[in-house]
Amino acid sequence: MIRAIGLTKDYGSRRAIENLSFEAKQGEVVGFLGPNGAGKTTTMRILTGFMPPTYGTAEVAGFDIMNESIEVRRRVGYLPETVPLYPDMTVFEYLKFMADLRHIPDAEEMVDDALEMVRMTQRAEGYIANLSKGMRQRVGLAQALLHRPEVLILDEPTIGLDPAQVVEVRSVIREIGKERTVLLSTHILSEAQQLCDRVLIINKGRIVTEDSPENLQARLMGAERAVLRVKGEAEDLLPTVSKIKGIQDIKVRADGALEFQFASGMDVRPEVAKAVVKANFDLLELSPITLSLEEIFLELTRDNAPVKKGARDA
Amino acid sequence: MRNIWTIANREYKHYFISPIAYIVALLILLVLGIYFLLILFQVASSAYYMGTTTPPSTDDILGLMPFLLLFAVPALTMRLLADEHRAGTLELLLTSPVHDWELIIGKWLGAFLFLLTIIGITLIFPIILNYWLVEPGIDQVLMLSNYLGLILLIAAFLSIGTAISALFKNQIAALFATMVTLFFFWYLIGWPAYVMQSGGEIFRYLSMSTHFFDGFLSGSVSLGDIIYYISWTVLGLFVGTAAIEMRRWQ
Numbered sequence: 001m002i003r004a005i006g007l008t009k010d011y012g013s014r015r016a017i018e019n020l021s022f023e024a025k026q027g028e029v030v031g032f033l034g035p036n037g038a039g040k041t042t043t044m045r046i047l048t049g050f051m052p053p054t055y056g057t058a059e060v061a062g063f064d065i066m067n068e069s070i071e072v073r074r075r076v077g078y079l080p081e082t083v084p085l086y087p088d089m090t091v092f093e094y095l096k097f098m099a100d101l102r103h104i105p106d107a108e109e110m111v112d113d114a115l116e117m118v119r120m121t122q123r124a125e126g127y128i129a130n131l132s133k134g135m136r137q138r139v140g141l142a143q144a145l146l147h148r149p150e151v152l153i154l155d156e157p158t159i160g161l162d163p164a165q166v167v168e169v170r171s172v173i174r175e176i177g178k179e180r181t182v183l184l185s186t187h188i189l190s191e192a193q194q195l196c197d198r199v200l201i202i203n204k205g206r207i208v209t210e211d212s213p214e215n216l217q218a219r220l221m222g223a224e225r226a227v228l229r230v231k232g233e234a235e236d237l238l239p240t241v242s243k244i245k246g247i248q249d250i251k252v253r254a255d256g257a258l259e260f261q262f263a264s265g266m267d268v269r270p271e272v273a274k275a276v277v278k279a280n281f282d283l284l285e286l287s288p289i290t291l292s293l294e295e296i297f298l299e300l301t302r303d304n305a306p307v308k309k310g311a312r313d314a
Numbered sequence: 315m316r317n318i319w320t321i322a323n324r325e326y327k328h329y330f331i332s333p334i335a336y337i338v339a340l341l342i343l344l345v346l347g348i349y350f351l352l353i354l355f356q357v358a359s360s361a362y363y364m365g366t367t368t369p370p371s372t373d374d375i376l377g378l379m380p381f382l383l384l385f386a387v388p389a390l391t392m393r394l395l396a397d398e399h400r401a402g403t404l405e406l407l408l409t410s411p412v413h414d415w416e417l418i419i420g421k422w423l424g425a426f427l428f429l430l431t432i433i434g435i436t437l438i439f440p441i442i443l444n445y446w447l448v449e450p451g452i453d454q455v456l457m458l459s460n461y462l463g464l465i466l467l468i469a470a471f472l473s474i475g476t477a478i479s480a481l482f483k484n485q486i487a488a489l490f491a492t493m494v495t496l497f498f499f500w501y502l503i504g505w506p507a508y509v510m511q512s513g514g515e516i517f518r519y520l521s522m523s524t525h526f527f528d529g530f531l532s533g534s535v536s537l538g539d540i541i542y543y544i545s546w547t548v549l550g551l552f553v554g555t556a557a558i559e560m561r562r563w564q
Binding site: 011045048049050051052070071073074076078080082083084085086088097098100101102103143 | 316317320321324328331401402403404405406407408409410411412413562563564
């Protein structure tokens with residue numbers, strides 16, 4: 001469990017994060033999204049005990065990050081943005097060193113398990129200096145998973161991995177997220193969409209909004225849009241569809257389909273379907289258009305973006 | 315304690331794959347070896363030409379060690395924390411369940427054990443003297459005093475180097491800063507004692523070389539000299555820990 005209360009961090013005169021409050025429960029994967037310099041890494045560094053906040057506090061796994069920092073660090077698995085590895089060590093030696101620092105009983109067995117989890121068993125005796133970027137990332141992840149932490153904090157965990165490795169790492173995170181708390185930052189928005197139960201969008205050190213990826217999409221849209229595709233010219237349907245109550249802003253798309261808008265909560269699609277059939281057109285598609293997380297992200301992190309309903313002035 | 319040992323063990327092993335550590339070890343042993351031969355040559359020639367012999371002792375050889383350490387210690391300590399900072403692995407250590415003081419002591423201990431290994435090799439010189447060259451053997455109390463002084467001096471030098479390495483991100487900057495600091499407390503701080511008419515004693519006391527040459531090297535072990543070097547060691551480790559703590563707050 002993570003509970004941040006009013007976290008603020010100043011680097012000299014520059015405020016990196018301001019009054020950040022959020023929670024991540026056990027069994028929840030929370031995504032931290034934001035442009036570069038938004039304060040994601042700073043927040044993660046505070047939560048992992050790397051540095052203290054200027055103001056505010058946080059509880060991680062039931063312990064205070066300031067007064068019980070060692071207890072917090074014992075229970076957190078952390079993969080920093082730049083994977084911290086010793087190139088002069090073999091993969092096994094490195095993980096064994098980390099396991100010893102964490103006083104893990106049956107260290108060698110736990111190292112083997114962590115290597116298995118990230119599919120690096122075959123390279124256990126290889127020197128870290130000779131590993132590819134993707135493999136180094138996996139060793140870093142193994143280090144974070146080594147002690148089966150209650151809380152896992154991952155800064156860009158899939159960066160530098162090839163597509164097959166990305167799929168594997170995501171499945172590991174998903175598996176861990178079922179029982180433990182996972183906080184991950186990412187630039188890959190589809191990753192947040194796939195992995196996270198909840199997304200925090202952070203910009204200029206403040207949380208702009210937080211919700212599930214699905215709710216974010218619905219909430220931001222306000223009005224919903226749909227696309228209608230029929231066999232033949234959809235343009236011929238314009239007079240019929242425009243008469244339906246609640247429909248606004250109809251336009252013919254370049255691909256021949258019709259696109260229209262209707263108020264949220266007033267789904268007009270059943271009426272549209274009936275009207276199309278009544279007019280003797282063959283209905284091919286009638287589907288909602290959703291905003292991708294990319295669009296939401298851009299919308300919320302652009303300058304002077306309005307803070308949406310439900311957003312916390314965190 | 316376990317964390318200190320884990321960190322020290324890694325540091326110690328790291329020295330054995332580090333070219334700089336090998337160069338340092340080689341230079342110390344090579345220079346001391348040549349110096350040893352020169353001493354033997356000098357003793358032999360004075361015996362030949364003047365018929366007098368003053369048998370060589372360990373203080374003749376180990377008297378050169380502090381000078382070598384002024385260069386060796388900065389080379390061995392420069393990367394201890396500065397390189398962890400540069401490579402980003404400091405973040406790993408500072409987010410592990412390790413106290414800052416454990417990290418600093420562990421780093422220092424790794425370097426200390428490495429230099430002790432080299433010092434262990436230098437025991438070959440007193441052994442050669444004792445069994446083959448000096449009859450009826452060397453002054454072993456003097457030898458113990460010399461080595462005790464040397465070990466305490468190494469502990470103090472290394473703790474200063476460790477502290478300075480914790481203050482820098484750049485190894486080369488740490489190297490020069492350590493070298494300047496050691497030179498200052500070895501040579502320069504004692505100078506006012508020779509110039510001032512009165513009140514210079516404090517500078518003489520502060521000088522690290524006074525306690526080594528007038529104390530341990532001459533065979534007189536005093537509690538004051540022991541405490542002096544231990545104080546330096548503790549101070550260095552304290553400053554190193556404070557530097558890490560400061561880094562967290564930056």
